[in-house]
Amino acid sequence: MKKHNFSAGPCILPQEVFEKAAQAVLDFNGMGLSILEISHRDKAFVAVMEEARALALELLGLTGKGYQALFLQGGASMEFLRVPYNLMKVDGKAAYLDTGTWASGAIKEAKPFGETVVVASSKPDNYTYIPKEYSIPADADYFHCTSNNTIFGTQMKSFPETNVPMVCDMSSDIFSRTLDFSKFDLIYAGAQKNMGPAGTTLIVVKEEILGKTGRAIPNIMNYQQHIEKESMYNTPAVFAIYTSLLTLQWLKNLGGIAAIEKLNEAKAKLLYDEIDRNPLFKGTTVKEDRSNMNATFLLADENHTALFDSMWKAAGISGISGHRSVGGYRASMYNALPIESVQVLVDVMKELENKI
Amino acid sequence: MKKHNFSAGPCILPQEVFEKAAQAVLDFNGMGLSILEISHRDKAFVAVMEEARALALELLGLTGKGYQALFLQGGASMEFLRVPYNLMKVDGKAAYLDTGTWASGAIKEAKPFGETVVVASSKPDNYTYIPKEYSIPADADYFHCTSNNTIFGTQMKSFPETNVPMVCDMSSDIFSRTLDFSKFDLIYAGAQKNMGPAGTTLIVVKEEILGKTGRAIPNIMNYQQHIEKESMYNTPAVFAIYTSLLTLQWLKNLGGIAAIEKLNEAKAKLLYDEIDRNPLFKGTTVKEDRSNMNATFLLADENHTALFDSMWKAAGISGISGHRSVGGYRASMYNALPIESVQVLVDVMKELENKI
Numbered sequence: 001m002k003k004h005n006f007s008a009g010p011c012i013l014p015q016e017v018f019e020k021a022a023q024a025v026l027d028f029n030g031m032g033l034s035i036l037e038i039s040h041r042d043k044a045f046v047a048v049m050e051e052a053r054a055l056a057l058e059l060l061g062l063t064g065k066g067y068q069a070l071f072l073q074g075g076a077s078m079e080f081l082r083v084p085y086n087l088m089k090v091d092g093k094a095a096y097l098d099t100g101t102w103a104s105g106a107i108k109e110a111k112p113f114g115e116t117v118v119v120a121s122s123k124p125d126n127y128t129y130i131p132k133e134y135s136i137p138a139d140a141d142y143f144h145c146t147s148n149n150t151i152f153g154t155q156m157k158s159f160p161e162t163n164v165p166m167v168c169d170m171s172s173d174i175f176s177r178t179l180d181f182s183k184f185d186l187i188y189a190g191a192q193k194n195m196g197p198a199g200t201t202l203i204v205v206k207e208e209i210l211g212k213t214g215r216a217i218p219n220i221m222n223y224q225q226h227i228e229k230e231s232m233y234n235t236p237a238v239f240a241i242y243t244s245l246l247t248l249q250w251l252k253n254l255g256g257i258a259a260i261e262k263l264n265e266a267k268a269k270l271l272y273d274e275i276d277r278n279p280l281f282k283g284t285t286v287k288e289d290r291s292n293m294n295a296t297f298l299l300a301d302e303n304h305t306a307l308f309d310s311m312w313k314a315a316g317i318s319g320i321s322g323h324r325s326v327g328g329y330r331a332s333m334y335n336a337l338p339i340e341s342v343q344v345l346v347d348v349m350k351e352l353e354n355k356i
Numbered sequence: 357m358k359k360h361n362f363s364a365g366p367c368i369l370p371q372e373v374f375e376k377a378a379q380a381v382l383d384f385n386g387m388g389l390s391i392l393e394i395s396h397r398d399k400a401f402v403a404v405m406e407e408a409r410a411l412a413l414e415l416l417g418l419t420g421k422g423y424q425a426l427f428l429q430g431g432a433s434m435e436f437l438r439v440p441y442n443l444m445k446v447d448g449k450a451a452y453l454d455t456g457t458w459a460s461g462a463i464k465e466a467k468p469f470g471e472t473v474v475v476a477s478s479k480p481d482n483y484t485y486i487p488k489e490y491s492i493p494a495d496a497d498y499f500h501c502t503s504n505n506t507i508f509g510t511q512m513k514s515f516p517e518t519n520v521p522m523v524c525d526m527s528s529d530i531f532s533r534t535l536d537f538s539k540f541d542l543i544y545a546g547a548q549k550n551m552g553p554a555g556t557t558l559i560v561v562k563e564e565i566l567g568k569t570g571r572a573i574p575n576i577m578n579y580q581q582h583i584e585k586e587s588m589y590n591t592p593a594v595f596a597i598y599t600s601l602l603t604l605q606w607l608k609n610l611g612g613i614a615a616i617e618k619l620n621e622a623k624a625k626l627l628y629d630e631i632d633r634n635p636l637f638k639g640t641t642v643k644e645d646r647s648n649m650n651a652t653f654l655l656a657d658e659n660h661t662a663l664f665d666s667m668w669k670a671a672g673i674s675g676i677s678g679h680r681s682v683g684g685y686r687a688s689m690y691n692a693l694p695i696e697s698v699q700v701l702v703d704v705m706k707e708l709e710n711k712i
Binding site: 002003005007008009010011012013018019021022023025026031032033034036037038039040042073074075076077078080081105108109112190192196197198199200216218219220221233234235236237238239240243316318319 | 358359363366367368374390393394395398430432433434436461465468552553554555556572574576589590592593595596599672674675
C-alpha cells in the first residue's frame with residue numbers, strides 16, 4: 001500500500017516521476033542503456049541538462065532576464081560556502097537574517113570571509129516567528145535570507161526592499177508559490193523537497209553580480225566557472241538532475257507555480273484550520289508566519305501521544321514526527337503531496353478528539 | 357538490445373544493480389515508499405549508509421585499521437579542494453605527481469593553500485607515461501597521486517615508498533585491483549566508474565592524519581565534521597549511495613577485489629594483445645604503464661576511421677570514441693563490463709583487418 005508521505009525531505013514526488021525514473025534506470029529513451037551508465041557528455045544527457053536549466057528559469061519567470069541556472073552537487077550546505085566565496089568582497093560585509101537552523105548554518109560558513117552582520121534573529125524565541133523590523137546595511141555586499149524554515153515551520157511571506165543584492169535559500173519552498181523572483185539576485189535550493197531527489201542543488205544567479213569580489217575562488221566553488229562549462233565543469237549528478245527535470249515537467253503540465261500554489265494553499269488551510277479548531281492540538285509558530293510547506297504542531301496533552309501515534313500509523317501516514325529541535329509533529333505538504341493525504345491526517349485528528 | 361558499453365564514466369554497472377535500483381525507485385524494501393522519497397534519517401536508509409561505509413572498508417581490507425569511509429557530494433573535483441583544506445598546514449607544503457588532466461586539476465586547487473611542489477610531470481609527452489624517478493620532500497604535509505588516468509589510459513603499477521602521508525585519487529580504478537590500501541592515508545573516488553552512478557564520492561581516510569593543519573576549515577569541507585556526523589552532516593545523495601551499496605554487494609558476492617582483478621586482467625590482455633598484434637592499430641601509451649581500465653588506441657591509418665566506426669556501431673558497441681585530448685579510441689573496461697563485450701570489439705578489429 002502506498003503511504004501518505006509527509007516526510008520533511010527527501011520527500012514525496014509525483015508517482016509518474018517515480019515510474020519514469022524507474023524505467024530510465026532500466027532503459028533510458030530506448031537507447032538500450034540505463035540512465036546510470038550513459039556518459040554525461042552523451043547528447044541525450046546534454047539535452048536533459050539544457051532542458052532542466054531552461055525549464056527552471058521558465059517556471060520562475062526568469063527567462064531572458066540575465067539569469068543562469070546551474071545544477072551542482074553538495075546540497076544547500078555547500079552553497080552556504082559558495083555564496084560568500086562568490087559574493088563577499090575582500091574586506092567586505094554581508095548581512096544575514098537568522099530565522100532557523102539553516103540560516104544559522106549559512107552564517108557560520110560566511111563569517112571567516114569578512115564582516116558578517118546578523119540583521120535580526122528569532123533564535124531567543126526558538127525561531128517561532130520571522131523577524132520583520134530590521135535594516136540592511138547599504139554597504140553590504142549582499143543580504144541573505146531563508147524563505148522557508150523546514151524545521152521550525154515558518155515562512156517569509158514578504159521580503160525586504162533593498163538595493164543590496166538579495167540571496168535566498170529557497171530549499172524548502174521553491175516552485176511552491178508565486179513570487180517576483182526577479183527581486184532575487186541569487187536563489188539556491190537543494191532538490192529534495194519540491195524539485196527532485198537528494199543529490200543535486202539548483203542555483204539561479206543573475207550573472208551581473210558575479211566576478212566582483214577581488215577574491216581568488218577555487219574552480220569548484222566558482223559560479224562563473226560552472227556557468228562557462230554549462231553546469232558540466234565536472235561530472236554532474238546525472239540521475240538526480242534527470243529526475244528533477246521529470247518533476248519540473250510535471251509541474252509545467254499542471255499549470256506551473258500559479259496552479260500548484262492554489263493546491264498548496266488549500267492543503268495548508270485544511271490542516272491549519274484543524275490545528276486551530278481541535279482543542280487537542282496547538283501550533284508551534286505565530287500564525288502570520290506559518291509555513292505552507294511544513295506545519296509544526298503539538299498535542300496539548302502529551303499523554304495522548306501513544307494513542308495518536310498508533311492512529312496515524314494505522315491510517316498509512318508516514319513522516320510526521322517532529323524535528324528534535326521542536327518536538328511534537330511536523331506535517332510537510334510539498335507540491336507532490338495530494339490533498340487526500342492531508343484529509344486523512346485531519347480525519348485522524350478529528351477521530352482522536354472523538355475518542356477522548 | 358543491450359549495448360556493449362565501453363563508456364569512460366558514468367559507465368556500465370551490473371545488470372542486477374540496474375534491476376534492484378529500478379525496483380527501489382518504485383518501492384524500497386517493501387515500505388510502500390520510493391527510495392527517492394524516504395528521509396535520509398529513516399532507519400532503512402541509515403542502515404544503507406552504515407553498510408555502504410563498512411563494506412567499502414571491508415573490500416579494501418581496511419576494517420579496524422583506523423580508517424573512516426564517507427560518501428559525500430561533489431565528485432573527485434570537490435576533493436581536489438577538500439584535501440588541501442584538511443591536510444595542508446598553514447604555511448605548509450604539499451607534493452603532487454602530475455600524470456594527467458585530473459592530477460593537474462588537483463594541483464590547481466591546492467596552490468592557493470601553500471607551497472605546492474610538482475615532483476614530476478609527464479605533461480611534455482602528453483601524459484603518455486607515468487613518471488617514476490622523483491623524490492618526495494620529507495617535509496611535505498602529504499603526497500598526492502592519481503592511480504589511473506582515465507583520459508590518457510595510464511595507470512600507476514607501483515607507488516612510492518615515503519614517510520609522508522599518501523593521498524590518492526582512485527576515481528577510475530578503485531575496487532578493480534588488489535593493492536595494499538593501508539599504504540594510503542587518504543583515498544577518494546567519484547562513484548561513477550567501478551562503484552555506482554554519478555553523484556557521490558567515496559572518501560577513505562585514516563583518522564589520525566586529520567586535525568593537524570592549524571587552519572580553520574569550513575564545516576562542509578571538514579572531514580572531521582563529516583566523520584562525526586557519520587556521513588550525514590547534510591542530506592546525502594540517497595539514491596547514488598544506495599546504488600553504490602548494491603554494486604559493492606555485487607562485488608563482494610563475486611569474491612571481492614581479488615576475484616574481479618583476474619577478470620579485469622583477462623579483459624585488458626585480450627584487448628591489448630589485439631592492439632599489438634593487429635597492424636591497423638597502435639596504442640597511445642608506453643606499454644608498461646597501460647591502464648587495465650581504459651585502453652587508448654589509434655588507427656594506424658586514419659582513412660579507415662569511417663569504416664571502423666560503422667563496424668563497431670553495427671556490432672552494438674557504445675562509448676569508445678577517444679577523449680579530445682588524445683583522439684582515436686578509448687575502450688573503458690570497468691568491473692561490470694563482461695569479457696564478452698571485449699571479445700566483440702576484438703572481433704570487429706580482426707574483421708577490419710580482413711576487409712582491408
